[in-house]
Amino acid sequence: MPAALTPDFLHLLQRYQPLLRRVVRMYCTDADDQQDLYQDIVLQLWRAWPTYQARASAKLSTWLYRVALNVAISDLRLRTRKPPPERFGAALPEVAMAPEAGPDADDLGQLYQAIERLSDVEKAFVLLYLEERTYEEMADILGITQNNVRVKMHRVQDKLRHLLTQPA
Known part of the structure; x- marks a missing residue:
């Protein structure tokens, strides 16, 4: 190196x-x-x-x-x-994932909590989606076909909807 x-x-x-x-x-x-x-x-x-x-x-x-x-x-x-x-201070609240204050802060916090409950691969889909990557770019990054990206994105979105309507 x-x-x-x-x-x-x-x-x-x-x-x-x-x-x-x-x-x-x-x-x-x-x-x-x-x-x-x-x-x-x-x-x-x-x-x-x-x-x-x-x-x-x-x-x-x-x-x-x-x-x-x-x-x-x-x-x-x-x-x-x-x-x-x-670790010391493990009982302290996490601030790294805390959403900013504002009218949508509660919704954003719930979204982050739901995303934390996804698998590592599902999180990758969410991240790329939030980054406004096209299905073609997602396919290149993840090494799968565009059709597979569409199917998996649909499943991840459904799972997030379910997680957001269910209590943690």
Whole structure:
């Protein structure tokens, strides 16, 4: 791995940091876990950067999503298998996923709670949908057909509707 970050890579991180932060937020609620996951994603992007530059067959945003989602899902599976030790202040309320104050804050909070109950793959669909990605882009990012994306999106939307009408 090269010792220094290149200006191209630093520009990439600056430009796409909001996208990466949204992926992190979708898969982690704890602020410390979010920071760890973000760093893992950046490290994996840096390791894969020379390979992407060499072939550049995919759109940059598609490549970023693939790497970020794969790292986030792998991290989630690892954390699920090995629950973290109890931390100081574990009883404190989570603020990382707290919606902003306003008239729709309660609805937004309920939506986040419903999304937390989805599987890791379903969360990826929701994230891409909220990012207003086309079915074609979703198919490229997730490595499935557009028709499969349509079917799975319909199922995820139905599941979210059900979760939003059911008590937590």
